[in-house]
Amino acid sequence: MPKLRVHNLAISLDGYVAGPNQGPDNPLGEGGTRLHEWVFATPYANPEATNDPGVDDEHLAAGDRGIGATIMGRNMFGPIRGAWPNHEWTGWWGDNPPYHHDVFVLTHHPRPSFGMEGGTTFHFVDETPEAVLHRAFDAANGQDVRLGGGCSTVRQFLRTRLVDELHLAVVPILLGAGERLYDDLGELPGYQVASVTHSPAVTHVTFTRSEA
Template identity: 55%
Template structure:
Protein backbone atom coordinates (compact mmCIF):
# COMPACT_ATOMS: atom_id res chain seq x y z
CA UNK A 1 0.00 0.00 0.00
CA UNK A 2 1.21 3.48 -0.78
CA UNK A 3 2.58 5.67 2.01
CA UNK A 4 2.07 9.36 2.63
CA UNK A 5 5.54 10.81 3.09
CA UNK A 6 7.41 14.03 3.75
CA UNK A 7 10.92 13.97 2.29
CA UNK A 8 13.90 16.33 2.37
CA UNK A 9 12.00 18.93 4.40
CA UNK A 10 14.38 21.54 5.79
CA UNK A 11 14.17 22.88 9.35
CA UNK A 12 16.23 25.50 11.14
CA UNK A 13 17.73 24.79 14.54
CA UNK A 14 14.89 26.80 16.08
CA UNK A 15 12.25 24.72 14.32
CA UNK A 16 11.15 26.87 11.40
CA UNK A 17 10.38 25.30 8.04
CA UNK A 18 9.85 28.59 6.20
CA UNK A 19 10.74 32.21 6.71
CA UNK A 20 8.35 35.18 6.89
CA UNK A 21 7.13 37.35 4.01
CA UNK A 22 7.08 34.95 1.06
CA UNK A 23 7.36 36.83 -2.25
CA UNK A 24 8.71 36.45 -5.76
CA UNK A 25 12.09 37.53 -4.44
CA UNK A 26 11.90 35.21 -1.42
CA UNK A 27 9.90 32.13 -2.49
CA UNK A 28 10.67 30.31 0.79
CA UNK A 29 10.33 33.39 2.99
CA UNK A 30 13.08 35.73 4.13
CA UNK A 31 16.23 33.84 5.11
CA UNK A 32 14.86 30.37 4.39
CA UNK A 33 17.15 29.55 1.48
CA UNK A 34 19.64 28.62 4.22
CA UNK A 35 17.46 25.61 5.06
CA UNK A 36 18.36 23.99 1.76
CA UNK A 37 22.06 24.73 1.38
CA UNK A 38 22.69 21.01 1.88
CA UNK A 39 20.46 20.21 -1.13
CA UNK A 40 21.52 22.73 -3.77
CA UNK A 41 24.97 21.24 -4.54
CA UNK A 42 23.73 17.65 -4.86
CA UNK A 43 23.58 15.78 -8.13
CA UNK A 44 19.88 15.15 -7.48
CA UNK A 45 19.07 18.88 -7.26
CA UNK A 46 21.17 19.69 -10.29
CA UNK A 47 19.49 17.01 -12.42
CA UNK A 48 15.92 16.93 -11.07
CA UNK A 49 15.37 20.65 -10.51
CA UNK A 50 17.85 22.44 -12.78
CA UNK A 51 18.10 19.77 -15.51
CA UNK A 52 21.89 20.05 -15.40
CA UNK A 53 24.72 17.56 -15.21
CA UNK A 54 27.17 17.34 -12.32
CA UNK A 55 26.65 17.97 -8.63
CA UNK A 56 27.96 16.36 -5.48
CA UNK A 57 27.47 12.75 -4.47
CA UNK A 58 27.58 11.15 -1.03
CA UNK A 59 25.10 10.90 1.87
CA UNK A 60 23.30 14.20 1.23
CA UNK A 61 22.70 13.24 -2.38
CA UNK A 62 21.61 9.75 -1.30
CA UNK A 63 18.90 11.25 0.91
CA UNK A 64 17.86 13.69 -1.79
CA UNK A 65 17.59 10.98 -4.43
CA UNK A 66 15.59 8.70 -2.13
CA UNK A 67 13.01 11.47 -1.75
CA UNK A 68 12.08 11.15 -5.42
CA UNK A 69 11.97 7.35 -5.58
CA UNK A 70 8.64 5.51 -5.91
CA UNK A 71 6.62 8.76 -5.82
CA UNK A 72 3.39 8.49 -7.78
CA UNK A 73 1.75 11.78 -6.79
CA UNK A 74 2.44 14.95 -4.82
CA UNK A 75 0.38 17.20 -2.55
CA UNK A 76 1.27 20.88 -2.13
CA UNK A 77 -0.19 23.77 -0.21
CA UNK A 78 -1.25 26.89 -2.09
CA UNK A 79 1.77 28.87 -0.87
CA UNK A 80 4.11 26.12 -2.07
CA UNK A 81 2.69 26.57 -5.56
CA UNK A 82 3.23 30.32 -5.63
CA UNK A 83 2.87 33.74 -3.99
CA UNK A 84 -0.55 34.56 -5.46
CA UNK A 85 -3.16 35.11 -2.73
CA UNK A 86 -6.94 35.12 -2.87
CA UNK A 87 -8.88 34.31 -6.02
CA UNK A 88 -6.81 33.51 -9.10
CA UNK A 89 -6.66 36.73 -11.13
CA UNK A 90 -5.91 34.79 -14.35
CA UNK A 91 -4.10 31.66 -15.54
CA UNK A 92 -0.69 33.30 -15.88
CA UNK A 93 0.96 31.83 -12.77
CA UNK A 94 1.92 28.18 -13.30
CA UNK A 95 4.37 27.62 -10.44
CA UNK A 96 7.95 28.46 -9.57
CA UNK A 97 9.59 25.89 -11.80
CA UNK A 98 9.22 26.96 -15.43
CA UNK A 99 7.66 24.91 -18.19
CA UNK A 100 8.96 21.54 -16.93
CA UNK A 101 8.49 21.21 -13.13
CA UNK A 102 10.49 18.52 -11.29
CA UNK A 103 7.42 16.47 -10.25
CA UNK A 104 6.59 14.45 -13.40
CA UNK A 105 3.35 13.21 -11.80
CA UNK A 106 -0.06 14.55 -10.87
CA UNK A 107 0.27 17.27 -8.21
CA UNK A 108 -2.69 18.20 -6.00
CA UNK A 109 -2.63 21.80 -4.76
CA UNK A 110 -4.75 22.70 -1.74
CA UNK A 111 -6.60 25.97 -2.22
CA UNK A 112 -9.87 27.71 -1.36
CA UNK A 113 -10.27 28.95 -4.94
CA UNK A 114 -11.17 26.69 -7.88
CA UNK A 115 -9.00 26.59 -10.97
CA UNK A 116 -8.82 24.33 -14.00
CA UNK A 117 -5.95 21.81 -14.08
CA UNK A 118 -2.65 23.05 -15.53
CA UNK A 119 -0.81 20.60 -17.77
CA UNK A 120 2.96 21.13 -17.90
CA UNK A 121 5.83 19.55 -19.79
CA UNK A 122 7.43 16.36 -18.46
CA UNK A 123 4.26 14.70 -17.18
CA UNK A 124 3.33 17.18 -14.43
CA UNK A 125 -0.31 18.22 -14.11
CA UNK A 126 -1.38 20.57 -11.32
CA UNK A 127 -4.87 19.88 -9.94
CA UNK A 128 -6.48 22.40 -7.57
CA UNK A 129 -8.41 20.88 -4.67
CA UNK A 130 -10.88 23.00 -2.69
CA UNK A 131 -12.41 20.23 -0.54
CA UNK A 132 -9.57 19.81 1.98
CA UNK A 133 -6.80 17.38 2.83
CA UNK A 134 -8.87 14.18 2.88
CA UNK A 135 -10.13 14.77 -0.65
CA UNK A 136 -6.65 15.70 -1.85
CA UNK A 137 -5.25 12.51 -0.32
CA UNK A 138 -7.93 10.35 -1.88
CA UNK A 139 -7.33 11.80 -5.32
CA UNK A 140 -3.58 11.48 -4.89
CA UNK A 141 -3.90 7.80 -3.92
CA UNK A 142 -5.92 7.13 -7.04
CA UNK A 143 -3.36 8.91 -9.20
CA UNK A 144 -0.37 7.23 -7.52
CA UNK A 145 -1.62 3.73 -8.40
CA UNK A 146 0.11 2.05 -5.47
CA UNK A 147 3.20 4.25 -5.37
CA UNK A 148 3.90 6.65 -2.51
CA UNK A 149 2.52 10.16 -2.15
CA UNK A 150 4.86 12.97 -1.18
CA UNK A 151 3.64 16.03 0.71
CA UNK A 152 5.97 18.75 -0.49
CA UNK A 153 4.86 21.45 1.93
CA UNK A 154 4.57 24.09 2.98
CA UNK A 155 4.57 24.08 6.75
CA UNK A 156 0.83 24.68 7.22
CA UNK A 157 -0.03 21.81 4.89
CA UNK A 158 2.28 19.35 6.63
CA UNK A 159 0.90 20.43 10.02
CA UNK A 160 -2.65 19.65 8.86
CA UNK A 161 -1.69 16.15 7.78
CA UNK A 162 0.31 15.55 10.97
CA UNK A 163 -2.53 16.72 13.21
CA UNK A 164 -4.82 14.27 11.44
CA UNK A 165 -2.29 11.45 11.90
CA UNK A 166 -2.15 10.83 8.17
CA UNK A 167 1.58 11.06 7.47
CA UNK A 168 3.31 7.69 7.60
CA UNK A 169 6.96 8.75 7.32
CA UNK A 170 8.98 11.95 7.50
CA UNK A 171 12.53 12.78 6.49
CA UNK A 172 13.49 16.09 8.10
CA UNK A 173 16.77 17.88 7.45
CA UNK A 174 18.05 19.98 10.34
CA UNK A 175 20.21 22.73 8.88
CA UNK A 176 22.81 24.64 10.96
CA UNK A 177 21.02 27.98 10.85
CA UNK A 178 18.66 30.10 12.94
CA UNK A 179 15.73 31.95 11.36
CA UNK A 180 14.37 33.55 14.53
CA UNK A 181 10.88 33.80 13.03
CA UNK A 182 8.76 32.23 10.32
CA UNK A 183 6.53 29.14 10.23
CA UNK A 184 7.13 26.64 13.03
CA UNK A 185 6.53 23.03 12.07
CA UNK A 186 5.84 21.49 15.49
CA UNK A 187 4.39 24.33 17.59
CA UNK A 188 1.25 23.05 19.32
CA UNK A 189 1.66 19.49 18.02
CA UNK A 190 2.35 16.65 20.45
CA UNK A 191 4.18 14.35 18.08
CA UNK A 192 4.61 11.58 20.66
CA UNK A 193 0.91 11.57 21.49
CA UNK A 194 0.14 11.41 17.76
CA UNK A 195 2.16 8.20 17.62
CA UNK A 196 5.31 9.44 15.92
CA UNK A 197 8.82 8.34 16.86
CA UNK A 198 12.37 9.00 15.69
CA UNK A 199 13.48 6.05 13.59
CA UNK A 200 17.04 7.12 12.74
CA UNK A 201 19.38 10.07 12.34
CA UNK A 202 22.56 10.70 10.40
CA UNK A 203 24.82 13.74 10.30
CA UNK A 204 26.86 15.09 7.40
CA UNK A 205 29.02 18.18 7.10
CA UNK A 206 26.00 20.11 5.83
CA UNK A 207 23.02 18.90 7.90
CA UNK A 208 21.45 16.26 10.13
CA UNK A 209 18.97 13.91 8.48
CA UNK A 210 16.22 12.61 10.78
CA UNK A 211 13.66 9.95 9.91
CA UNK A 212 10.34 9.84 11.79
CA UNK A 213 7.52 7.32 11.40
CA UNK A 214 4.33 6.18 13.08
CA UNK A 215 5.26 3.80 15.92
CA UNK A 216 3.31 0.62 16.58
Protein backbone atom coordinates in the same frame (compact mmCIF):
# COMPACT_ATOMS: atom_id res chain seq x y z
CA MET B 1 0.59 -0.64 0.91
CA PRO B 2 1.22 2.85 -0.56
CA LYS B 3 2.39 5.55 1.84
CA LEU B 4 2.21 9.31 2.26
CA ARG B 5 5.81 10.53 2.62
CA VAL B 6 7.52 13.83 3.42
CA HIS B 7 11.12 14.02 2.22
CA ASN B 8 13.96 16.52 2.53
CA LEU B 9 11.96 19.11 4.46
CA ALA B 10 14.76 21.50 5.43
CA ILE B 11 14.28 22.99 8.88
CA SER B 12 16.31 25.28 11.14
CA LEU B 13 17.36 24.42 14.67
CA ASP B 14 14.53 26.58 15.97
CA GLY B 15 11.97 24.79 13.82
CA TYR B 16 11.42 27.12 10.84
CA VAL B 17 11.08 25.84 7.27
CA ALA B 18 10.85 29.34 5.77
CA GLY B 19 11.91 32.78 6.92
CA PRO B 20 9.70 35.84 7.54
CA ASN B 21 8.31 38.19 4.88
CA GLN B 22 7.74 35.69 2.08
CA GLY B 23 6.78 37.16 -1.28
CA PRO B 24 7.18 36.87 -5.06
CA ASP B 25 10.80 38.02 -4.94
CA ASN B 26 11.59 36.09 -1.75
CA PRO B 27 9.56 32.85 -1.83
CA LEU B 28 11.43 31.26 1.08
CA GLY B 29 11.37 34.39 3.24
CA GLU B 30 14.30 36.30 4.66
CA GLY B 31 17.16 33.88 5.26
CA GLY B 32 15.16 30.93 3.96
CA THR B 33 17.52 30.12 1.10
CA ARG B 34 20.17 29.20 3.70
CA LEU B 35 18.07 26.14 4.55
CA HIS B 36 18.67 24.71 1.08
CA GLU B 37 22.36 25.41 0.50
CA TRP B 38 23.18 21.78 1.38
CA VAL B 39 21.00 20.57 -1.51
CA PHE B 40 22.92 22.48 -4.16
CA ALA B 41 26.23 21.22 -2.78
CA THR B 42 25.30 17.63 -3.66
CA PRO B 43 26.12 15.91 -6.97
CA TYR B 44 22.54 14.57 -7.04
CA ALA B 45 21.08 18.07 -7.33
CA ASN B 46 24.03 19.85 -8.93
CA PRO B 47 26.23 17.96 -11.44
CA GLU B 48 28.86 20.68 -11.07
CA ALA B 49 29.24 20.12 -7.32
CA THR B 50 32.70 19.00 -6.27
CA ASN B 51 31.60 17.01 -3.20
CA ASP B 52 31.60 13.23 -3.36
CA PRO B 53 28.17 11.56 -3.19
CA GLY B 54 27.18 10.81 0.39
CA VAL B 55 24.30 10.65 2.85
CA ASP B 56 22.78 13.89 1.56
CA ASP B 57 22.63 12.48 -1.98
CA GLU B 58 21.04 9.30 -0.66
CA HIS B 59 18.25 11.22 1.07
CA LEU B 60 17.60 13.42 -1.95
CA ALA B 61 17.34 10.38 -4.20
CA ALA B 62 15.01 8.62 -1.75
CA GLY B 63 12.62 11.56 -1.97
CA ASP B 64 12.07 10.92 -5.68
CA ARG B 65 12.00 7.13 -5.59
CA GLY B 66 8.63 5.35 -5.92
CA ILE B 67 6.50 8.52 -5.99
CA GLY B 68 3.41 8.55 -8.21
CA ALA B 69 1.67 11.79 -7.12
CA THR B 70 2.32 14.89 -5.02
CA ILE B 71 0.22 17.00 -2.65
CA MET B 72 1.20 20.59 -1.85
CA GLY B 73 -0.27 23.72 -0.36
CA ARG B 74 -1.12 26.77 -2.43
CA ASN B 75 1.73 28.77 -0.86
CA MET B 76 4.19 26.26 -2.27
CA PHE B 77 2.63 26.54 -5.73
CA GLY B 78 2.98 30.30 -5.88
CA PRO B 79 2.82 33.73 -4.17
CA ILE B 80 -0.75 34.69 -5.14
CA ARG B 81 -3.22 34.85 -2.24
CA GLY B 82 -7.02 35.00 -2.27
CA ALA B 83 -9.05 34.71 -5.46
CA TRP B 84 -7.04 34.14 -8.63
CA PRO B 85 -6.93 37.38 -10.67
CA ASN B 86 -6.36 35.20 -13.75
CA HIS B 87 -4.87 31.82 -14.59
CA GLU B 88 -1.52 33.01 -15.94
CA TRP B 89 0.52 31.77 -12.96
CA THR B 90 1.59 28.14 -13.53
CA GLY B 91 4.08 27.65 -10.69
CA TRP B 92 7.67 28.47 -9.81
CA TRP B 93 9.19 25.77 -12.02
CA GLY B 94 8.90 26.95 -15.62
CA ASP B 95 7.36 25.01 -18.51
CA ASN B 96 8.65 21.60 -17.36
CA PRO B 97 8.12 21.18 -13.58
CA PRO B 98 10.15 18.45 -11.85
CA TYR B 99 7.16 16.31 -10.81
CA HIS B 100 6.13 14.48 -14.01
CA HIS B 101 2.90 13.21 -12.44
CA ASP B 102 -0.35 14.53 -10.95
CA VAL B 103 0.06 17.30 -8.35
CA PHE B 104 -2.83 18.24 -6.06
CA VAL B 105 -2.71 21.85 -4.82
CA LEU B 106 -4.77 22.59 -1.71
CA THR B 107 -6.63 25.89 -2.01
CA HIS B 108 -9.90 27.54 -1.01
CA HIS B 109 -10.04 28.99 -4.55
CA PRO B 110 -10.09 26.09 -7.03
CA ARG B 111 -9.30 26.66 -10.70
CA PRO B 112 -9.27 24.34 -13.75
CA SER B 113 -6.60 21.64 -13.92
CA PHE B 114 -3.87 22.05 -16.52
CA GLY B 115 -0.99 19.98 -17.86
CA MET B 116 2.64 20.98 -18.36
CA GLU B 117 5.58 19.62 -20.31
CA GLY B 118 7.03 16.41 -18.94
CA GLY B 119 3.73 14.96 -17.76
CA THR B 120 2.96 17.18 -14.74
CA THR B 121 -0.75 17.98 -14.28
CA PHE B 122 -1.80 20.44 -11.57
CA HIS B 123 -5.20 19.99 -9.89
CA PHE B 124 -6.62 22.63 -7.52
CA VAL B 125 -8.79 21.17 -4.78
CA ASP B 126 -10.76 22.48 -1.80
CA GLU B 127 -11.27 19.23 0.10
CA THR B 128 -10.34 17.59 3.39
CA PRO B 129 -6.87 16.07 3.74
CA GLU B 130 -8.44 12.60 3.73
CA ALA B 131 -10.32 13.25 0.47
CA VAL B 132 -7.30 14.77 -1.26
CA LEU B 133 -5.10 11.89 -0.17
CA HIS B 134 -7.63 9.40 -1.54
CA ARG B 135 -7.53 11.16 -4.92
CA ALA B 136 -3.73 11.27 -4.86
CA PHE B 137 -3.46 7.55 -4.10
CA ASP B 138 -5.77 6.82 -7.03
CA ALA B 139 -3.60 8.96 -9.31
CA ALA B 140 -0.39 7.35 -8.02
CA ASN B 141 -1.58 3.94 -9.27
CA GLY B 142 -0.01 1.87 -6.51
CA GLN B 143 3.01 4.08 -5.85
CA ASP B 144 3.55 6.34 -2.84
CA VAL B 145 2.36 9.95 -2.56
CA ARG B 146 4.74 12.75 -1.61
CA LEU B 147 3.59 15.60 0.62
CA GLY B 148 5.59 18.52 -0.69
CA GLY B 149 4.73 21.31 1.76
CA GLY B 150 4.59 24.06 2.69
CA CYS B 151 4.73 24.23 6.43
CA SER B 152 1.03 24.60 7.27
CA THR B 153 0.11 21.79 4.87
CA VAL B 154 2.55 19.37 6.49
CA ARG B 155 1.24 20.32 9.95
CA GLN B 156 -2.33 19.71 8.81
CA PHE B 157 -1.56 16.20 7.60
CA LEU B 158 0.52 15.42 10.69
CA ARG B 159 -2.29 16.46 13.02
CA THR B 160 -4.62 14.04 11.26
CA ARG B 161 -1.95 11.28 11.39
CA LEU B 162 -2.06 10.76 7.64
CA VAL B 163 1.71 11.03 7.14
CA ASP B 164 3.45 7.65 7.18
CA GLU B 165 7.05 8.92 6.96
CA LEU B 166 8.46 12.36 7.78
CA HIS B 167 12.07 13.14 6.89
CA LEU B 168 13.54 16.40 8.21
CA ALA B 169 16.89 17.80 7.12
CA VAL B 170 17.94 19.81 10.18
CA VAL B 171 20.21 22.68 9.15
CA PRO B 172 22.46 24.13 11.92
CA ILE B 173 21.20 27.71 11.69
CA LEU B 174 18.66 29.84 13.59
CA LEU B 175 16.09 31.87 11.66
CA GLY B 176 14.22 33.37 14.62
CA ALA B 177 10.93 33.90 12.77
CA GLY B 178 8.93 32.70 9.78
CA GLU B 179 6.93 29.51 9.15
CA ARG B 180 7.48 27.12 12.07
CA LEU B 181 6.71 23.42 11.68
CA TYR B 182 6.31 22.48 15.34
CA ASP B 183 3.53 24.90 16.26
CA ASP B 184 0.33 23.16 17.44
CA LEU B 185 1.88 19.68 17.24
CA GLY B 186 2.69 19.15 20.90
CA GLU B 187 4.94 16.11 21.24
CA LEU B 188 3.98 14.84 17.78
CA PRO B 189 1.82 12.05 19.20
CA GLY B 190 1.60 8.90 17.13
CA TYR B 191 5.08 9.27 15.63
CA GLN B 192 8.47 7.90 16.58
CA VAL B 193 12.04 8.56 15.48
CA ALA B 194 13.08 5.80 13.08
CA SER B 195 16.58 6.96 12.10
CA VAL B 196 19.11 9.74 12.59
CA THR B 197 22.09 10.23 10.27
CA HIS B 198 24.21 13.25 9.49
CA SER B 199 26.62 14.82 7.06
CA PRO B 200 28.92 17.79 7.67
CA ALA B 201 26.06 20.02 6.46
CA VAL B 202 22.81 18.69 7.99
CA THR B 203 21.32 16.09 10.32
CA HIS B 204 18.69 13.82 8.79
CA VAL B 205 15.89 12.75 11.15
CA THR B 206 13.18 10.38 9.95
CA PHE B 207 9.92 9.85 11.84
CA THR B 208 7.48 7.04 11.16
CA ARG B 209 3.88 6.68 12.23
CA SER B 210 3.48 4.23 15.08
CA GLU B 211 0.84 1.52 14.87
CA ALA B 212 -0.46 2.11 18.39
